[in-house]
């Protein structure tokens with residue numbers, strides 16, 4: 001259980017961090033290790049950002065934002081250092097792709113090598129250079145089994161928050177930053193929030209945090225890409241269907257990812273029941289009934305839901321988000337010395353950089 005109190009905001013801190021995703025919490029930790037007083041603000045009442053995994057359909061914590069902690073040793077080491085138990089799940093070795101059930105690891109590695117090959121043929125050597133480590137990593141990563149933290153992402157968020165409690169870090173939820181005011185001639189700025197104003201020397205801004213940023217009369221509003229994801233959660237009873245723990249379907253543009261999340265949550269239900277989470281990206285203008293119908297039809301076509309298993313309950317969870325493109329984030333950082341845009345798109349990839357920075361601070 002994550003318990004974060006709601007208290008009056010301080011007038012002034014060294015660093016304001018916007019957002020409570022695990023990576024932003026770790027960035028806050030790094031600031032604290034640098035002897036800075038830190039205030040973390042989130043407009044949500046629950047910490048974790050997109051990693052918040054609420055109780056749904058009788059399961060204790062469901063990864064409704066779909067979060068794959070890629071099979072990278074550094075991530076597992078980090079989770080274990082936090083004292084988190086990892087559930088071994090190599091039974092299905094990462095699931096399968098498409099109706100033919102091609103093993104996920106193989107297909108993923110193949111697609112990364114494909115991107116590399118395409119870049120070389122297209123003489124896009126910059127992209128090729130970037131793709132090479134991904135191709136190598138993906139090949140190595142999925143060769144071993146797939147593991148997930150027991151208690152899901154909530155457990156990870158809770159453990160990081162526990163670590164933060166030993167430092168001068170204040171986490172305030174239910175606090176929306178309406179806009180940020182900067183003076184071109186002064187190194188510090190002011191956050192105007194729903195619960196008062198805070199002066200800061202540094203502001204860390206994640207790629208999914210958005211509010212008006214104004215320097216003098218100039219608006220530095222970052223350009224955001226808006227998306228909406230719909231997750232269809234299905235509570236199933238009995239066997240049937242492909243028994244995978246993670247299933248990614250790339251052959252269909254609308255049903256991109258689907259996975260059975262049983263292994264990722266602590267089921268409170270009787271044995272024999274499991275949950276299937278289907279992530280849909282695409283045309284969301286359809287009615288709710290139509291979305292459910294389409295998803296179920298596809299789930300059957302890909303044999304996710306077999307004839308012998310009963311659908312007990314379905315629930316549609318809409319998840320909207322905006323992302324500041326990397327270029328805009330960089331531009332924002334360059335505009336004023338106190339602003340720092342933090343790239344947070346891929347947990348496993350970014351975590352390596354964050355941990356390296358943390359090690360440097362501690363040394």
Ligand SMILES: Cc1cc2nc3c(=O)[nH]c(=O)nc-3n(C[C@H](O)[C@H](O)[C@H](O)COP(=O)(O)OP(=O)(O)OC[C@H]3O[C@@H](n4cnc5c(N)ncnc54)[C@H](O)[C@@H]3O)c2cc1C
Pocket residue numbers: 018019020021023024041042043044048049050051065066067068069175176177178206207208209210211229319321344345346347348
């Ligand atoms: C559908 C989906 C699937 C994903 N799957 C994966 C995956 O499988 N693996 C992976 O590594 N990554 C995945 N990601 C990426 C994931 O979003 C990032 O790993 C990470 O959560 C981004 O962190 P963030 O802090 O930028 O954004 P978020 O996690 O979205 O957090 C932003 C926080 O800032 C708060 N906020 C925003 N604006 C304000 C404001 N004005 N004032 C106060 N608070 C504010 C929000 O309430 C939110 O809590 C996925 C993302 C989505 C949307």
